[in-house]
Amino acid sequence: MAAAADPDHGGVELVESEEPFRTNALLIILKALKLSHNRPHSFVFVDEILHSIFFLGNINTPPHSPKDIVNVPEVFEALLDCYPRPFKLFSSQVPKRSPFSCVLDMVVQVTREQEREQEERNIIRQLRNIINEVDPSGSRKLISSTICVSQRENSPLSTRYYGVSMSTHRRQIPIGASCLSNWQTFVANAVMTYYPHMTKKPYFDGTFTLKPEVRCVAFDLLREQEEEMAEEVVKPPCRSCGNLYGLATREVKEFTYGNCAEAESLSNLLRNERASTIISSRREYSERNLQRAKTQVENDLKSFLKMPQDIRVTFYTPETE
Ligand SMILES: [Zn+2]
DSSP states (O other): OHHHHOTTSHHHHHHHHHHHHHHHHHHHHHHHHHHTTTOGGGHHHHHHHHHHHHHHHHHSSSOOOHHHHSOOHHHHHHHHHHOHHHHHHTTTSBOSSOHHHHHHHHHHHHHHHHOSTTHHHHHHHHHHHHHHHHOTTOOOTTOOOEEEEEESSSSTTSOOEEEEOOOSSOTHHHHHHHHHHTSOHHHHHHHHTTTTSSOOOSSOOOOEEEOTTOEEEEEESOOOGGGTTSOOOEEOOOHHHHHHHOOOOOOOOOOOTTOSHHHHHHHHHHHHSOGGGTEEEEOOOOHHHHHHHHHHHHHHHHHHTTOOTTSOOOBOOOOOO
16 A cells, blocks of 8 residues: 555554454464463463453554454454453553564463473474464564573583563563563562663662673574574673673663663562572662652653552552462
């Protein structure tokens, strides 16, 4: 459509360009259902994915209702029956993370069960295959471009922890929500130091430095298909991740703080391993300034959500059964 190619063509361009959101959203839901087949432990991820997608559809321009997204009546009815809470709460509660993070968790769960040796490679490969399936137009809507792998030390025996980059265009919302509800404290505090933009708070510094033996490496998930068999493409840490976690890098380009896959991966690492074995130094701050930073982050998040400042943000917790 000629109008779609013209970025100045007002409403027509908007409707046309937002269409991949619905396509990818439905394909991600169908993929999650497939991944959860015969795996009752995975139902919680499907619940969380549904809520996160319906929430993002609701704040999208133009908004997409659950019925617009799941536009196959039999599937819609079945989902409403099995997972009623996401349908009830998508407009009143905020997701703790983006849908693709839940997809990652599902893939990690399946792969850990199957294959210990080649785990990392298999997970990256499976995510690439999923991206090819659920993003047929290459629009990258709801898709993460990067995966990060962290380990306490670079040894085959130490457990690997994974994370993906933010997968929505309104990243300040999931980043703020992750700081307040999801990420491990040290990672949340590091990101809050800069949230929501590139400016460091004058009164609060929660950044830290990883020990040199910690392995924290990011890989590109969006390589062309023909490169599939080549070496994994390493993405060096950006300047923001250098500033937040003390990762050595020559990069000067800063990205939105908290956007990169390193945040989720390091959060999972720190949640499961002793912090003293991961972090060599971190900044000091008073409890009062920490609370001030949290309040500021919540207020900024409310502004992005266009919420009144006197209402507390409620985060969605998926049903475990
Ligand atoms: Zn980064």
